[in-house]
Amino acid sequence: MAALGTVTAVHADRTLIHDVTVVDVVAGALLPHRDVLIDGDRIEAVSEPPLLARDARQVDGAGLYLLPGLIDLRGEEDLAPGAPPGVEAAARAQAPRSYLMHGFTTVIPESSPQAVLGVNNCERDPDRPEVRAVVAPSLLAWYRDHPPGASGCITSPGLDTYSHLLGLQRQGVSATALVRAVTVEAAAGLGLDDEIGQVRVGMRADLLLVGADPLADVTALGDIRMIIHDGDWETPASLRADHR
Numbered sequence: 001m002a003a004l005g006t007v008t009a010v011h012a013d014r015t016l017i018h019d020v021t022v023v024d025v026v027a028g029a030l031l032p033h034r035d036v037l038i039d040g041d042r043i044e045a046v047s048e049p050p051l052l053a054r055d056a057r058q059v060d061g062a063g064l065y066l067l068p069g070l071i072d073l074r075g076e077e078d079l080a081p082g083a084p085p086g087v088e089a090a091a092r093a094q095a096p097r098s099y100l101m102h103g104f105t106t107v108i109p110e111s112s113p114q115a116v117l118g119v120n121n122c123e124r125d126p127d128r129p130e131v132r133a134v135v136a137p138s139l140l141a142w143y144r145d146h147p148p149g150a151s152g153c154i155t156s157p158g159l160d161t162y163s164h165l166l167g168l169q170r171q172g173v174s175a176t177a178l179v180r181a182v183t184v185e186a187a188a189g190l191g192l193d194d195e196i197g198q199v200r201v202g203m204r205a206d207l208l209l210v211g212a213d214p215l216a217d218v219t220a221l222g223d224i225r226m227i228i229h230d231g232d233w234e235t236p237a238s239l240r241a242d243h244r
Contacts, residue, residue, distance in 0.1 A: 013231065014038065014039050014040075014057065015037070015057040015058075016037050016058055017035065018050070018061055019050075020034055021033070021066065021213075022036065022199050023066065023067035023068075023199065023215060024198075025068060025184045025198060026184055028176045028215060030213065030215065031048075034047065034048055035048075035049075035051040036061075037051055040205075041204055041230055041231045042203070043201055043202065043203050043205050043207075044201065046199060046200065063211075064210065064225060065211070065212065065213055065214060067199065067208050067210065068198055069104070069105025069106065069228075070105065070183060071104065071105075071183065071186035072104040072107045073108050074110050075107035075110055076095075076157060078155065079092055079095055079139075083139060086138070087138045087142050088139075091155075094134070095157040097240075097241070098135070098156070098241060099158045100227050101158055102221070102224075103158075103162075103221055103224050106196055114190055116189075123154045126143040131156050132241065133159075134157055135241055162221060165178050165182070175214060175217050179215060207228040208221075208226070209228075210223050210225060211223040227239075
């Protein structure tokens, strides 16, 4: 069987993930040893008996967990307050990649009527490795000359919301409740629960492969191995702001 993400057939629009543990976010349960067939940007089949699809790319999901892509209901829009236009443009170009890097396949702008306003994590150190991974290098350079100060923050797309989830878990919110909040419950709030938010036949194939059980510990969302979105497969490393 092929290694994770290896193309083994000419029909690249179809992908079969073998022997993966599907995260059922509705029931808050794990469904081990499933085969999941993706056709284009849709989930075609989820099966416990092994599936055969010789025309599809074959992916070994053993030891991995498949969950729906995350939904950020407060996508930050003020990405580079006070920065020159060229720097702001670079920040806006990187932001969608940074959200995807942290598993957010759907982002609702904070100015949208559907947005849920709240307080996200606040980053102030431009040299923190996690910040360098999600903020455009030109914006980080600008921040080094113009520190945000005690009342300001470095907007870090994806990282801010992920850090907020970690903080809520430390306060006692269960990982299952947090995962449900950023998947099926967020989708229902948007009226998109028939499109996104679950690993289910017919749903959009916005999916994450992670290396640990996210229902047990939300830090598993920091161990993303592959992001599947709009028919594309991406690794977190390829989406980093400092990727070379």
